Amino acid sequence: MLSGYDLALDYRTGGSVAHAVDNVNLAVDQGSFVGLIGPSGSGKSSLMYLLSGLKRPTRGSVTFEGRDYHGIPAGGLMRLRRQRFGFVFQQHFLINYLSALENVMVGAVRRNHEVAAYGQELLRRVGLGNKLEKRPYQLSIGERQRVAVARALVHHPAVVFADEPTASLDQATGREVINLLADYRARGEGSLVVVTHDPAMLTGADRVLQMRDGKLSAA
Amino acid sequence: MGNPLSLWHFYFRNKRKVLPVIGILALAILGVVVTDSLLASARETAYATYGSYQKLILIAPRATRDQDLANPLQDSLAQLREVQLQVDVLDGPGGLSSYYAAVTAISGRVQAQLPAMRRLQTDAANARYYAARLRGDLVPLGDLIVRVQRLQSEEKAFEQLVQQLAQNPNDPRPLLAYLQQHQTLLRTVLPDSAQLGRLQAAVTSASSDAAGLQQSLQAMSRDTANLNSAGRKVADLPIPPSPSATIDQFKVALDHLTASLGSIQSPQPGLEKLVADSAHIPGTAFVKRDAYSNLDINMLAGQAQFDLYGFDQPGMAQLLALYGDRVAVGRLPRADANEIAISEEIARSRQVWIGGKLGNNVDELDRLPDAFTVVGIIRGPTRIGLIPLDYMTEHYLFERRYQGLVVVPQTGHEQAVHDQLQALIGDSAFRLFDWSYIKAKIDSLIANLDVINRFLILLVTIVLALVVGLLNNLFFRQRMNEFGLLAAVGYSRWGLILRVVWESLGVTLASWLIGVGLGVAVLSWFNISFIVPHGLLMNVFDWNVLLLHTLPIPLMVFLFGMGTVGWQLLRLDPISIIERRD
Ligand SMILES: Nc1ncnc2c1ncn2[C@@H]1O[C@H](COP(=O)(O)OP(=O)(O)O)[C@@H](O)[C@H]1O
Ligand SMILES: [Mg+2]
Numbered sequence: 001m002l003s004g005y006d007l008a009l010d011y012r013t014g015g016s017v018a019h020a021v022d023n024v025n026l027a028v029d030q031g032s033f034v035g036l037i038g039p040s041g042s043g044k045s046s047l048m049y050l051l052s053g054l055k056r057p058t059r060g061s062v063t064f065e066g067r068d069y070h071g072i073p074a075g076g077l078m079r080l081r082r083q084r085f086g087f088v089f090q091q092h093f094l095i096n097y098l099s100a101l102e103n104v105m106v107g108a109v110r111r112n113h114e115v116a117a118y119g120q121e122l123l124r125r126v127g128l129g130n131k132l133e134k135r136p137y138q139l140s141i142g143e144r145q146r147v148a149v150a151r152a153l154v155h156h157p158a159v160v161f162a163d164e165p166t167a168s169l170d171q172a173t174g175r176e177v178i179n180l181l182a183d184y185r186a187r188g189e190g191s192l193v194v195v196t197h198d199p200a201m202l203t204g205a206d207r208v209l210q211m212r213d214g215k216l217s218a219a
Numbered sequence: 220m221g222n223p224l225s226l227w228h229f230y231f232r233n234k235r236k237v238l239p240v241i242g243i244l245a246l247a248i249l250g251v252v253v254t255d256s257l258l259a260s261a262r263e264t265a266y267a268t269y270g271s272y273q274k275l276i277l278i279a280p281r282a283t284r285d286q287d288l289a290n291p292l293q294d295s296l297a298q299l300r301e302v303q304l305q306v307d308v309l310d311g312p313g314g315l316s317s318y319y320a321a322v323t324a325i326s327g328r329v330q331a332q333l334p335a336m337r338r339l340q341t342d343a344a345n346a347r348y349y350a351a352r353l354r355g356d357l358v359p360l361g362d363l364i365v366r367v368q369r370l371q372s373e374e375k376a377f378e379q380l381v382q383q384l385a386q387n388p389n390d391p392r393p394l395l396a397y398l399q400q401h402q403t404l405l406r407t408v409l410p411d412s413a414q415l416g417r418l419q420a421a422v423t424s425a426s427s428d429a430a431g432l433q434q435s436l437q438a439m440s441r442d443t444a445n446l447n448s449a450g451r452k453v454a455d456l457p458i459p460p461s462p463s464a465t466i467d468q469f470k471v472a473l474d475h476l477t478a479s480l481g482s483i484q485s486p487q488p489g490l491e492k493l494v495a496d497s498a499h500i501p502g503t504a505f506v507k508r509d510a511y512s513n514l515d516i517n518m519l520a521g522q523a524q525f526d527l528y529g530f531d532q533p534g535m536a537q538l539l540a541l542y543g544d545r546v547a548v549g550r551l552p553r554a555d556a557n558e559i560a561i562s563e564e565i566a567r568s569r570q571v572w573i574g575g576k577l578g579n580n581v582d583e584l585d586r587l588p589d590a591f592t593v594v595g596i597i598r599g600p601t602r603i604g605l606i607p608l609d610y611m612t613e614h615y616l617f618e619r620r621y622q623g624l625v626v627v628p629q630t631g632h633e634q635a636v637h638d639q640l641q642a643l644i645g646d647s648a649f650r651l652f653d654w655s656y657i658k659a660k661i662d663s664l665i666a667n668l669d670v671i672n673r674f675l676i677l678l679v680t681i682v683l684a685l686v687v688g689l690l691n692n693l694f695f696r697q698r699m700n701e702f703g704l705l706a707a708v709g710y711s712r713w714g715l716i717l718r719v720v721w722e723s724l725g726v727t728l729a730s731w732l733i734g735v736g737l738g739v740a741v742l743s744w745f746n747i748s749f750i751v752p753h754g755l756l757m758n759v760f761d762w763n764v765l766l767l768h769t770l771p772i773p774l775m776v777f778l779f780g781m782g783t784v785g786w787q788l789l790r791l792d793p794i795s796i797i798e799r800r801d
Contacts, residue, residue, distance in 0.1 A: 045798070049794060054707065054793065054794060055794070075711065078709045078710075078711055079709065080709070081707075081708060081709030082708060082709025082710065083709070085708075085709070086708075087707060087708050089704075089707075089797050091700075091797075093700055093701075093703070093704035093797075095223075095701045095704075097228075097229070097232035097233055098223050098228065098232070102223035102228070103223070105222075105223045106223055106224065106705070107708065111221070111222055163797075
């Protein structure tokens with residue numbers, strides 16, 4: 001469903017070239033949970049940006065549901081991210097003047113009562129049913145990240161990209177967050193691509209891929 | 220569930236950041252509204268103060284008061300000395316007296332034969348009588364002219380002293396020096412300042428005696444001519460030689476004095492002709508002699524002279540009708556009375572009402588002499604002040620010089636009448652005051668203030684644009700995460716830019732409305748509590764000021780703020796924000 005062929009991404013800084021992603025071939029099947037691990041600087045985030053259309057590859061191509069990103073203009077990729085993908089980052093990036101529920105609704109594509117009800121349902125599912133109206137600064141770090149997860153899921157994305165979603169959390173809290181994501185996959189709503197440098201977080205994954213110096217190998 | 224990114228959410232959740240900006244902007248806009256309106260008020264008040272010129276043209280002598288007084292007096296004094304000399308000659312040996320003696324010495328027999336001889340005797344007696352009277356007149360006249368001149372130079376010295384003291388108030392030396400020099404002079408001259416009026420009596424008496432003498436002299440020369448033609452038949456008649464050369468000399472000197480004295484008390488020469496000729500210009504509604512004067516009034520931008528019209532009684536009514544004004548309280552000034560009727564606003568400005576006094580005794584900057592009693596309050600679209608022509612010209616010797624005329628053109632003929640009048644005046648001692656001239660004067664006065672005001676607005680606008688722009692940027696930087704995330708998850712760049720545009724637009728629009736609203740409130744209060752009670756004019760709802768002049772501030776602030784924030788948003792790289800480790 002989501003695949004990369006001979007993907008490469010070079011960063012040019014001054015005279016030197018960094019091969020952040022180097023000849024990567026990868027397929028994410030529908031409804032699968034793919035884990036990406038590797039040391040810091042190995043190119044995990046870069047690969048994720050290529051797969052989600054946040055960056056264009058130096059070489060190679062990405063296709064999603066049969067469409068090559070090369071044939072999609074910037075606006076189209078933007079809509080793709082907005083409508084079909086969900087994102088969780090290391091930091092929560094909640095908007096501090098909005099409530100938990102409102103922050104979730106930022107991720108919604110259409111805003112109506114059903115969607116709002118689903119947003120509340122998601123927050124309830126992540127254990128924040130009684131904190132819908134709380135502002136981010138009134139929540140713990142783990143709670144904030146859980147709101148961020150709900151925001152990434154509220155529009156039923158086909159693929160959820162999570163880049164180090166647990167890096168700022170302690171082990172137990174991190175586990176909860178991963179479980180929430182895994183639960184989404186388990187309900188058959190979409191695929192999951194989780195980037196982490198902690199293998200313990202990927203116990204539920206169908207496939208765990210290892211990245212090293214921009215190259216991919218099975219773990 | 221509404222859009223969490225809606226404007227209202229943003230404003231209400233960020234009150235503490237948004238409200239101070241709105242406050243600063245609103246206050247600045249309030250400032251612009253107030254200063255601009257006050258400026259407009261100064262202009263409108265000035266226009267209204269001279270509004271009567273919109274329908275008439277004033278023609279007035281060119282000369283200033285000092286020149287008016289000094290030259291005829293100086294000239295008269297010189298002529299007086301010459302006449303005194305000639306009177307002595309006329310009366311001396313070979314003059315009028317000896318001739319008179321010779322004529323009366325002719326025997327009764329001859330006189331009986333020639334009735335013309337008797338007439339000559341009578342006329343010569345008259346001439347002698349007038350010459351003697353004139354001699355008597357000339358003494359106090361000369362004295363008075365000298366005193367008036369001294370008074371004038373004293374006034375100048377006093378003015379100088381005042382200036383010196385004003386420049387250096389702590390230095391008493393100029394005052395002491397002045398007092399020492401002028402003590403005796405002041406003592407002799409000051410009580411005589413009332414004698415300005417007596418000067419007029421002396422001039423009148425001297426003029427009439429001079430006229431009498433002239434008539435007698437003319438009669439005498441007629442008599443001599445008759446006698447000469449009759450005398451040929453009476454060969455042995457001992458007719459004394461006529462002192463015609465002496466008489467002619469005297470006549471010339473006397474003519475000069477008469478003309479010179481006349482010029483003191485008569486209006487500017489040529490006025491009569493100008494009045495008559497103006498009335499014949501096509502398109503003229505009416506022409507009036509005008510003994511104009513003025514009152515000192517306080518306007519927002521400083522003192523100004525409010526012009527009074529010195530008209531006869533029908534003229535006053537005509538002027539009221541011209542402007543659609545009416546006497547709301549009291550009545551018009553009576554003929555030959557020191558009374559005045561003025562517009563309500565001027566009365567308020569001078570804080571007088573019926574029974575109050577106006578004039579030089581009350582306010583030293585009034586040109587209106589002495590003190591005139593307010594007898595009428597005029598109401599209507601145009602501000603005017605009326606005083607009686609006859610009182611002005613008959614009670615004040617020197618006010619006669621301030622006589623001009625008012626020409627009222629018919630509507631549509633203003634320019635034509637103006638041009639014809641200008642041609643009529645030519646380069647004579649008169650000049651023409653009309654609305655375009657007065658308006659240009661007012662505008663040039665206001666223009667300076669306008670430049671300052673515009674500069675201030677520009678300064679405020681730039682400073683505000685910088686300050687608010689900076690605040691905006693600071694606030695925006697705090698929201699970088701918000702925009703970075705939104706861009707990363709697929710919100711369009713232009714959508715985000717549009718969002719901050721709306722946010723900014725809302726803030727500037729709100730401050731604009733609040734500022735203008737506050738401005739209207741403050742101006743209304745100021746209008747009721749100050750402007751109207753002082754007879755000034757202000758348009759509280761001047762949309763030009765309220766909308767157009769205040770627009771640059773929100774506009775500049777908005778454009779500057781949007782320029783910088785928009786630029787940052789366009790260049791925003793969501794990945795760099797996501798990857799940032801704080
Ligand atoms: N903007 C950039 N400019 C230059 N080099 C970069 C940039 N972003 C990442 N890199 C380099 O690319 C490589 C991969 O980085 P990244 O994808 O962030 O790895 P990871 O997410 O595994 O830590 C690293 O060597 C990093 O230094
Ligand atoms: Mg990374």
